[in-house]
Amino acid sequence: DVIFSRRWEGGDPGVSNQKTPTTILLTPDRKFHSFGYAARDFYHDLDPSESKHWLYLEKFKMKLHTTANLSTDTEIHAANGKRVKALDIFAYALAFFKEQALKEHVRRNRQSRTFLVENVVGELWSELEEGDRYVVMDCGGGTVDLTVHQIRLPEGHLKELYKASGGPYGSIGVDYEFEKLLCKIFGQDFIDQFKIKRPAAWVDLMIAFESRKRAAAPERTNPLNINLPFSFIDYYKKYRGHSVDHALRKSK
Known part of the structure; x- marks a missing residue:
């Protein structure tokens, strides 16, 4: 049997998600609260006066790729600027995954269902011969990770010719570039403060960007427009003393 990952609860309207974001939320006393879309949505709905006490960490897995000297003392910054030990965050995440896996195992045993690969995949597999790679x-x-396998018959075993290798080239890199662009236009100091002072609006902005990002395609030539939340526009004017339009014109 081939078991597919379940669809995660939450997420964006109209979008089917078989993955959940690497996002974790800790309570003000640093206890695990939620993971993935549940963490994002709960944090989004918190009052700003409350949210500054909660520890919201997103894309924390990439810390492994951006820190040169990892150790048990490595720390990660939460959205409110507070530091949390990376070891604690990954321990919380693994405990969450273990709990979800056990729940899924129980659910599927109750349903007694068989999960099959699509026919096209089965047909492709049947065409492979001894020695094919x-x-x-x-x-x-x-x-993004690559590995190379070789077919070994008659048992149908696989031989790993090259171990999985790759690098931090996933779609999160596009998110980082978008944030760098925002910092370039509006200033790193403003973006840092906006995340702390208007956390819900920051989440809304990144949700809007994710939606537009999924609409991108190599053959597309027209620009993808992303609407800034009113809270972003309003807070920027209060913070800088001039409008978002002024910053955009200045950046060209």
Whole structure:
């Protein structure tokens, strides 16, 4: 049997998600609260006066790729600027995944269902012969990894010719570039403060960007427009003393 990952609860309207963001939310006393879309949505709905006490960490897995000297003392910055030990965050995440896997196992045993690969995949597999090699490409949110397998018959075993290798070239890199662009136009100091002072609006902005990002295609030539939340426009004017339009014109 081939078991597919379940669809995650939450997420964006009209979008089917078989992955959940690497996002975790800790309570003000640093206890685990939620993971993925549940963490994002709960944090989004918090009053700004409350949210500044909660520890919201997104895309924390990429810390492994951006820190040169990882250790048990490595720390990650939460959205409110506070530091949390990376070891604690990954421990919370693994405990969450273990709990979800056990729940899924129980659910599927109750349903007694068989999960099959699509016919086209089955047909492709049946055409492989002894000695055939193929590349497996795992394009995730954070990284892109490649490995090479070889078919060994008659048992149908696989031999790993090249171990999985790759780098931080997943779609999260596009998010980072978008944030860098915002910092270039509006200033790093403003973006840092906006995340702290208007956390819900920051989440809304990144949701809007994710939606537009999924609409991008290599053959597309027209620009993708992203609407800034009113809270962004309003806070920027209060923070800088001039309008968003002024900043955009100045950046050209």
